[in-house]
Amino acid sequence: MTIKGFGMGRKIVVATICSLFVVFALIVIQFYYFKYLLRRHRAMLYGLRTQVAPNVVNSTEPPKLGLDPLVIASLPKFAFKLSTQLDHLGEPVECSVCLTTIVEDAVVRLLPDCNHMFHVECIDMWLWSHTTCPICRTVPEPTGLA
Ligand SMILES: [Zn+2]
Ligand SMILES: [Zn+2]
Structure with missing residues (x-):
């Protein structure tokens, strides 16, 4: 027990x-x-x-x-007319990106803030990696959605 x-x-x-x-x-x-x-x-x-x-x-x-693709796309793009540009500037326009004279009917893009003009493919390529105009360093402003 x-x-x-x-x-x-x-x-x-x-x-x-x-x-x-x-x-x-x-x-x-x-x-x-x-x-x-x-x-x-x-x-x-x-x-x-x-x-x-x-x-x-x-x-x-x-x-x-670079610039926003929308901003790039909003920049004015048109076919270059030598006649009107000669009237306007008095001399042929050279694309400062590829250093070639812009020929008649080439598609160009104009930076509206500084009125500098480039081949559309040249300036688009440039603005992919830069935000300023290749000539004067002006920052292109969006011109409203085109
Ligand atoms: Zn060019
Ligand atoms: Zn410029």
Whole structure:
């Protein structure tokens, strides 16, 4: 009876210690899991914050390199007429991008702010990587959506 009772008592003590250990282990695991979640959350926030900066740079870099394609497209484009230009300027017009005289009926683009004229493909290519007129460095302003 006493031996049996002692045995039972020991079993209860062992069971209690075991359950206490399990509870303690669960608390420790929960604590570390919470810490892990917190760290992950913070890392995520930090990651987002650090990711935002390069993303902004990446997304703004190509448009910053040159003019907005919409702005380029809004610049006046027409077939070059030597007669009218000779009347206007008194001399043939040279495209400063390819350094070739603009010939009759060549499609040209005029920068309205400085009245400089270039082949449409030359100035479009130029404005892809620059924001200013190749001759006078004027920044072409959008002329309203054409
Ligand atoms: Zn040209
Ligand atoms: Zn110009």
